[in-house]
Amino acid sequence: MTPTWLLRRGAAPEPGTEDEQAPDADAPDADAEPEPAAEASAEKGPPNGRLRRAALAGTAAVLVLGGCGFFYAAHQLRSEAPARNRALTDTEATTRVAGDVGDALARIFSYTPDGTAAAERSANSVLDGRAARQYETLFARVRDDLTEQRVTLSTRAVRTGVIELDGDRARLLVFLDQTSHRGEDKGNGKGQAKADAETTTAAAQLTVTARLDGDRWRIVDIKAR
Template sequence: MTPTWLLRGDAAPEPGTEPDQETQRTDAPAEKGPPNGRLRRAALAATAAALVLGGCGFFYAAHQVRSQAPAQNHALTDTEATTRVAGEVGDALARIFSYTPDGTAAAERSATTVLDGRAARQYETLFARVRDDLAEQRVTLSTRAVRTGVIELDGDRARLLVFLDQTSHRGEDKAKGKATTAAAQLTVTARLDDDRWRIVDIKAR
């Protein structure tokens, strides 16, 4: 058992409703110059203007973020701290959600060192329900953090978005057993405690 945490299309004309082409050729006023060319140039000009205005808005917003947010959000300014919290949280999630049929105890021991608060209670409740089933069905689960982004970093607290890949096997022989792969996306809150980042909340997105 794997934990769950990671156009303009115009309608075709109806038969019999096609316009009389001879009437079109006779009644349509003569055009001076190719209208399609004029329309195309007008559309291109409008698109270019929209791109310029949109670009100005984007750069203004980026300037606002650089000017206002860094005082509170060190994820934008402190590269070393951001890299550290992302690495520790990603490694922690991989450890506590990876186990063999005989190795759930190791995952649970890891959880006691990297989880706290609500996250610790969530994990304990999960394993209380599935521990026996994992051993009986001989489930092996491998988890890795494929991408970890720090959304906010303020002193000793951080909020992250983590993408996980999980691969599970049932039975003794992993080489012959059918693997099941799943992805998970989590929002994680972590707290710096005794110079170690501990996960205090986990929410599936």
């Protein structure tokens, strides 16, 4: 049985304009009608130019509006998130919830073969909601095995980080160190090898949700990562 056993079960180039030429003495009279080809060419130029200018203006407007929206959203995230998440601003409250949760986890996941009742009593005082139901169901399944196999588990929280603290709710990431002993201890208590005892050490990582109940934090959800 491993120590974590109890915890687990995303254009074409524009045509250039022709150079204007000076009028020549032999040029036809100004009142003469232009040739059909020249007239057609003169009529095609201006509409294309207007369409291109309109398209460029529209693209520029979209980019400007999109940029304004992006910077507004970024400003909202920077200004609103810290106000909601006290884990970033309230050191005292953050330290308190981290301490309460770390201590609670150490108590409910530490027991001896003849002392599981103490762990269960601790669970009644520090767990609530889904976490309490999970723990009760789990212990009901393994209680007899823990006694028969003489399992002793020692747990300590080595690092507790508060991810979010908003009002009376908190979410934390907790790293645990666990040491378990299984079997009879036939050592003399003075450093002699323990012949029939099996010792295992492991680390566990949990995501914990806690709720402030009066003056103490109670764990309402535990998920092994």
